[in-house]
Amino acid sequence: MKIIPTTIPDVLIIEPKVFGDERGFFMETWNQQTFTEAGxxxxxxQDNHSRSRQGILRGLHYQIKNPQGKLVRVTQGCVYDVAVDLRRSSPTFGQWTAVELSAENHRLFWVPPGFAHGFYVMSESADFQYKCTNLYAPEHERCVRWNDPNLNIPWPLVQGEAPQLSAKDALGALLPEAEVFA
Incomplete structure (x- = not known):
């Protein structure tokens, strides 16, 4: 596998080896030994799988207690995936990095604990799968607003239309008021 650094050192793009021919393809998306050997x-x-329609934006979510690291990928469709550093002690606090994940590019994105995470569906629909380092704890879930001017994330909105949000995500906090990590 190939590990590609992002503008935030702890967030990584991972390209697995893909073996394909006229019948299709095969790839390992998780192998404890291979990942450990790569550091x-x-x-x-916990493993999760969501399906969303085009124009749906989920996030920017995080758990203030029991923070989750997430290894994410798309198995159908295409998304714009974003990680925001919420670790106040980090030199990259308040910065974000993003990657396009698709069924075609087979990329994985490592979002460590201490980051807010969200994605926007650019294709007609997308199946989004991710592994978590901690269990979901809804009482500790928080959300930073997707369009926070402090972050200025250039979401690739289809036809420039506002994304569809859950009621919870629409009420996300702005970064200066958000509960963050030490």
């Missing part, structure tokens, strides 16, 4: 020693406790 990526994660322990996962």
């Amino acid at each position: 990526l020693d994660f322990k996962f406790v």
Whole structure:
């Protein structure tokens, strides 16, 4: 596998080896030994799978207690995936990085604990799968507003239309008022 650094050192793009021919393809998306040998020693406790229509934006989510690291990928469709550093002690606090994930590019995106995470569906629909290092704890879930001017994320909105949000995501906090990590 190939590990590609992003503008935030702890967030990584991972390109697995893909073996394909006229019948299709095969790839390993997780192998504890391979990842550990590459210096990526994660322990996962939960797998999730969501499907969303075009124009849906989910995020920017995080858990203030029991923070989750997430290894994310898209198995159908295409999304714009974003990680925002919410670790106040980090030199990259308040900065974000993004990657396009698709079924075609097979990329994985490592979003460590201490980051807000969100994605926007650019294709007709997308199946989004991710492994988590901690269990979901809804009482500790928080959200930073997707269009926070402090972040100025250039979401690739289809036809420039506002994304569809959950009621919870529409009420996300602005970064200066958000509960963040030490």
